[in-house]
Amino acid sequence: MLSDKPTTALLEVGFRPFFLGAGFFAMLTMALWSAIYIFQMDITLDAISQYEWHAHEMLFGYAMAVIAGFLLTSVRTWTRTVTAEGKSLLLLFSFWLIARFCFLFGTQWIEIAAIFDSLFTLWLTYILFHRIIKTKQWHQIGIIAKVLLITLCNIMFYAGALGYMENGVVWGIFSAMYIILALILTMGRRVIPFFIERATNDAVKLFNTRWVDIPNLFVFLAFAINEVFIEHEAASAYLSLILFTLNAYRLIRWHQPIIWQQGLLWSIYLSSWMITLGFALFALTYFANLDIPKLLAIHAFTVGGIGMLTIGMMSRVSLAHTGRNVYEPPKALIYAFAAILCSAIIRVVLPLFNIWNYETLIGLSQIFWVAAFAIFTITYAPILLKPKQ
Numbered sequence: 001m002l003s004d005k006p007t008t009a010l011l012e013v014g015f016r017p018f019f020l021g022a023g024f025f026a027m028l029t030m031a032l033w034s035a036i037y038i039f040q041m042d043i044t045l046d047a048i049s050q051y052e053w054h055a056h057e058m059l060f061g062y063a064m065a066v067i068a069g070f071l072l073t074s075v076r077t078w079t080r081t082v083t084a085e086g087k088s089l090l091l092l093f094s095f096w097l098i099a100r101f102c103f104l105f106g107t108q109w110i111e112i113a114a115i116f117d118s119l120f121t122l123w124l125t126y127i128l129f130h131r132i133i134k135t136k137q138w139h140q141i142g143i144i145a146k147v148l149l150i151t152l153c154n155i156m157f158y159a160g161a162l163g164y165m166e167n168g169v170v171w172g173i174f175s176a177m178y179i180i181l182a183l184i185l186t187m188g189r190r191v192i193p194f195f196i197e198r199a200t201n202d203a204v205k206l207f208n209t210r211w212v213d214i215p216n217l218f219v220f221l222a223f224a225i226n227e228v229f230i231e232h233e234a235a236s237a238y239l240s241l242i243l244f245t246l247n248a249y250r251l252i253r254w255h256q257p258i259i260w261q262q263g264l265l266w267s268i269y270l271s272s273w274m275i276t277l278g279f280a281l282f283a284l285t286y287f288a289n290l291d292i293p294k295l296l297a298i299h300a301f302t303v304g305g306i307g308m309l310t311i312g313m314m315s316r317v318s319l320a321h322t323g324r325n326v327y328e329p330p331k332a333l334i335y336a337f338a339a340i341l342c343s344a345i346i347r348v349v350l351p352l353f354n355i356w357n358y359e360t361l362i363g364l365s366q367i368f369w370v371a372a373f374a375i376f377t378i379t380y381a382p383i384l385l386k387p388k389q
Contacts, residue, residue, distance in 0.1 A: 009387040011086050014072025015321060017093045019314045020384045022065035023377035025100060027370050029057050032104065034366040038359065044106035047161045048169055053106065055173045058302065060117065060154050061100050063180055066310040068096070068124050071147065073321060075128050079135040083127055092127075095120035107161065114158040121151035146183045150176050171228060178224035181275060181301055184309055185220065185247075188272050189213065192254060195316075199258050199265055199327070206254055216246045237286030244279035251276065264329055267312035267337040274304025274344055281348075296348050303365065304344035311340055311376055318380055323389035332379045339372035 010016050033054045035041040045053055072083045084092050095116045102113035128144045153176035160168020193206035223239040226232055251272055259265045278300035285292040315333055319326045347365035351358055 007086070010385055011089045012388075013076065013321060014084055014089060014092075015069040015314075015317055016384045017089065018065045018069030018072070018096070019318055020377070020381060021093065021097065022062055022069065022310070022314065023373050023380065025065065026062050026373040027377065029054075029061060029100075029104075030366055030369045030373075034363065034370075038363045038366070044108045046107050046110075047163065048107060052169055052173060053103070055177075056157060057100070057103055059173065059176050059180065060121075060150075060157070061096075061103070063306055063310065064121065064150065065096060066314060067147065067150075067180070067183065068092075068120075070313060070317060071128055071144070072124075073317060075131050075140070075144075078137055078140060079131045081131050081135065083131055092120065092123055095123065110158070110161060114162070117154055117158070118151070121147070121154055125151055143183065143186060146179050146186075149179050153179065174228045175224075177298070177301065178220075178228065180306060182220060182224070184271075184305060185216070185275070188268070188309070189250075191313075192268060192272065195265060195268065196254060196256050196259065199262060200256060204256060208250070212246050212250055216243065216250075219243055219246070233286060237283050240279040240282035241287070244276055244283055247272070247276040247279065262327065263334045263337045264312060264316045264326060267308055267340070268316075270341065271305050271308035271312065274300050274308060274348070277348070278305065292352065296351060300344070300348045303340075303347050303369070307369065307372075308337075308340050308344060311336060311372060315376065315380070318383055321388070322383055322386075324383070330379045332375055336372045336375035336379070339368045339375065343368035343372060 010020070032041075036043055036050055036054075043050070043053070048056075072089075075081075076083045099113045099117035099120060102109040102116070125144070125148045128147060132138075132140050132144055153172045155172075156165060156168045156175070157172030158168075159165035160170070160172060189208055193208070197204060197206055219239055219242050223236065223243060226235045226239065251269070254269070259269050278297045281292050281297035281300060282294075284290050285294075285297075315329060315336075316326055319329060343365045346361050346368065350356065350361050355361075
């Protein structure tokens, strides 16, 4: 493995290039999706639909960049070993970047995208597993195993797109979405109460309980398997109702007034509520006999859950690991959080009330998404490019 010392701050730690790349890519790919969906811009697609192209790039492109940056940095901290830096980090990032470039033009270069996407996630998985095993931090294996599962989902997607696996595209996309949600729920269980405690100067102590954690894990697994492979409506409804109850109870127990005084707290806290809202929408559709499109629940998970959580975590991690005060974030950041929250509300909540034309709401949601990541990228580029303070 390449081990040259970094010659630029950008290649010192994994979060720097991947968070910067994720911010820019989130803007670019959503703007492109808006041009395709709203303005019918033509894009060359074979074997997959426009929606599947969009979903793939948001999950395996944007979300995986954030996950890579976060875990390369976290594993480095947990194990006190170097994960990737210098030329090694540049090469890993280049694999991700080449795959994204290929997919910007549709599927005409899908074979090249498949090669570099697989190289990116497989090498990332190897780096993380190697450091965890080397330092015998076995309790972290579950988190890293989810990265391996996402890698397999991406391979499944490409196998389907290239005609080698029936249903591979759909199974790959939705399996990855639920694994990413599982990763978010797992990490959120750890970090959200910790962040709240630190914000109160440890004046409060928040605890997780096994009677919530264990059922939450197994019920979510059953829910995800049913949604991806079985699609039994009643089973999804009952499982999602349980998940809504467990996660709502947990979030209510975590609540402290100080959350609303700090953007870096309420953005992450509300992202968990958006995921919980997604479970509620699944349940309401069945039990209240409401005609709620499943896409609204899915976008509660993705725009509200994954989108809000990742922009909040990137903002916090970048400050903490560059020697800045997480309790004095850049003032512009509040506008980024407000914009991503508006994007989620417009995309998920407003369609429930038939206030405006559905396509108009989607367009507005896309605008707010692009604005949120434009603010984040412009604000954080100097932080990510400069040496640690």
